[in-house]
Amino acid sequence: MILSPRVRFKSVMDVLVLFTSASDTFQFASAVVGVAAILVAGFLLWIAFKNVVLAPWLISNALQKQGVQGVPYTISLGKLRFAGNSPPSTSSAAANLRPHRTVAPLIAPLYYDWKLKYGDVFLFWVGYRPVLSVSNLEHMKEILYNKSGHFEKPSLRPDVKDVEGEAVSSLRGERWSIHRRIVSPAFFYDKLKAMTPAIVDCAKVILDDWESQIQYKSNKEVNVYDELKALSADIIARCAFGSSYEEGRRFFKLQQEQEKVILQVYQSVYIPGVRYLPTKQNRHAWKLKRTIEEIVSEIIEKRGNGYDGTDLLEILMDANRQEFSQSREKLLSFREIVDECKLFFYAGHETTSTLIAWTFLLLAQNPHWQEEARKEVLHVCGKGLPTHENLHGLKVVGMILNEALRMYPPAPYLIRETVKETKLGGLSIPRDTMFLLPIIDFQFDRALWGDDVHDFNPQRFADGIGNACKASAAYAPFSMGPRNCLGQSFAMLESRAIVAMTLQRFTFTVSPGYIHCPIATFTLRPQYGIQIIFKKLE
Ligand code: HEM
Numbered sequence: 065m066i067l068s069p070r071v072r073f074k075s076v077m078d079v080l081v082l083f084t085s086a087s088d089t090f091q092f093a094s095a096v097v098g099v100a101a102i103l104v105a106g107f108l109l110w111i112a113f114k115n116v117v118l119a120p121w122l123i124s125n126a127l128q129k130q131g132v133q134g135v136p137y138t139i140s141l142g143k144l145r146f147a148g149n150s151p152p153s154t155s156s157a158a159a160n161l162r163p164h165r166t167v168a169p170l171i172a173p174l175y176y177d178w179k180l181k182y183g184d185v186f187l188f189w190v191g192y193r194p195v196l197s198v199s200n201l202e203h204m205k206e207i208l209y210n211k212s213g214h215f216e217k218p219s220l221r222p223d224v225k226d227v228e229g230e231a232v233s234s235l236r237g238e239r240w241s242i243h244r245r246i247v248s249p250a251f252f253y254d255k256l257k258a259m260t261p262a263i264v265d266c267a268k269v270i271l272d273d274w275e276s277q278i279q280y281k282s283n284k285e286v287n288v289y290d291e292l293k294a295l296s297a298d299i300i301a302r303c304a305f306g307s308s309y310e311e312g313r314r315f316f317k318l319q320q321e322q323e324k325v326i327l328q329v330y331q332s333v334y335i336p337g338v339r340y341l342p343t344k345q346n347r348h349a350w351k352l353k354r355t356i357e358e359i360v361s362e363i364i365e366k367r368g369n370g371y372d373g374t375d376l377l378e379i380l381m382d383a384n385r386q387e388f389s390q391s392r393e394k395l396l397s398f399r400e401i402v403d404e405c406k407l408f409f410y411a412g413h414e415t416t417s418t419l420i421a422w423t424f425l426l427l428a429q430n431p432h433w434q435e436e437a438r439k440e441v442l443h444v445c446g447k448g449l450p451t452h453e454n455l456h457g458l459k460v461v462g463m464i465l466n467e468a469l470r471m472y473p474p475a476p477y478l479i480r481e482t483v484k485e486t487k488l489g490g491l492s493i494p495r496d497t498m499f500l501l502p503i504i505d506f507q508f509d510r511a512l513w514g515d516d517v518h519d520f521n522p523q524r525f526a527d528g529i530g531n532a533c534k535a536s537a538a539y540a541p542f543s544m545g546p547r548n549c550l551g552q553s554f555a556m557l558e559s560r561a562i563v564a565m566t567l568q569r570f571t572f573t574v575s576p577g578y579i580h581c582p583i584a585t586f587t588l589r590p591q592y593g594i595q596i597i598f599k600k601l602e
Contacts, residue, residue: 134187171584208545214486223339229403260452287593292417306375415474422472463522469541476504506538
């Protein structure tokens, strides 16, 4: 203890009294700190006990009593995995090169073992969260249309929310409907039409590059998965940020870094409070977030109020301006605008690029359909750059993309959770139960699609999606109901453009080096890429 020189002691007693009271104060403070530490530790233990032991036990007990079977619960404190979704070894993947029938069991092997063992409705665990697998079409419709308001998107973990932010895809209730209303105009027909030249321009750059490399060799092997990811990112950067395209690219590079952090966070068990500690991972995440926000504010500042473009950022800013002029309030905060731009990229680039990459694989494996599609493209668009109207007129290409979405849906499983106790198919489902809806399984149901369900047959879509199988709800690559994919038309436009422009210039086959290994992380993607050999069209 350091005493100020100004303190004067009259007697030894004074000094003793001072020391006694100081040590009392010290003891009192220590006691307070001790009690606080015990309370905090007790609180954390209670949260951990409630989340990791009590809640899982209550939910599984309630379901077991109603005859729902499932995987026994074991407390998992290591890395979390989805239903054993580890990529298969290269050799087992290579053995599965041909049959598409292996897609679903390959991406979630444990899940399909459990399904065989326990039947269509069963319980399994993602970490300590109980998940009910639902393979009944009527139940899936009830959950996705959510007329009762009992089924919602799962709430994001606070540490994931910190990094990812919250946008239309994860919001609920009133905030979700405001965001959906504001973002929807970005995908209206006239906006998509205005974006078509940018999409075609970006595709032309990459195809010119492939073509120039073929000048020196007779053919070129391309890992289309990697190249298409870069191309879709460019396209999204243009459509989200228009002329502020370079800043858009920087934004999305940083966001890719953020995605890696999100994956790490998702794989770890959530411990309250840890996200505030200055760990290496947290500091990295904070820095990325700061820099991303700085880029968007720079773009907004540069634009001022006189910008006349029609990109996503401008649509969001415009909604704010209109609301402000009427009510002096802004609809979206700055952070919400940033989060919507992030979502646009996140939801849009990986999904669309995997769809196009799988489509290239299927066309390379099925030369007859490749030729049919090429004939149509050359007939409708000639050899020039396609227009928006041209792209709409491509029926065969549309059928091929629909079939690719059936066999390789970029989002093969959807997740929901109950926000209230509810009834589903005679079962009483407790609150906070998660559902897994295996879209991919309905799309491979032989009873609904026929005996050729495992074959690539775009012909089944000749009379439209509604007539492709016995129950139209069995085809849901873009989900269904009020929260279906907002970017569906954009994704289909981009895919039509890239497939058509490639068919105009090249014929293509699968490389002998290709290893068939679909895995599901955020999307259903090819673990080792898709290597395609392109030859210039005579
Ligand atoms: C082939 C490409 C795509 C596929 C297969 C796809 C699929 C889906 C699916 C299945 C959902 C529903 C998710 C759920 O309910 O859990 C969804 C939602 C969404 N998608 Fe897509 N998507 C694609 C491309 C895009 C693109 C290009 C964008 C935007 C640029 C986009 C924006 C969105 C948004 C904003 C939502 C959330 C809607 C809401 O919750 O109200 N998607 N998408």
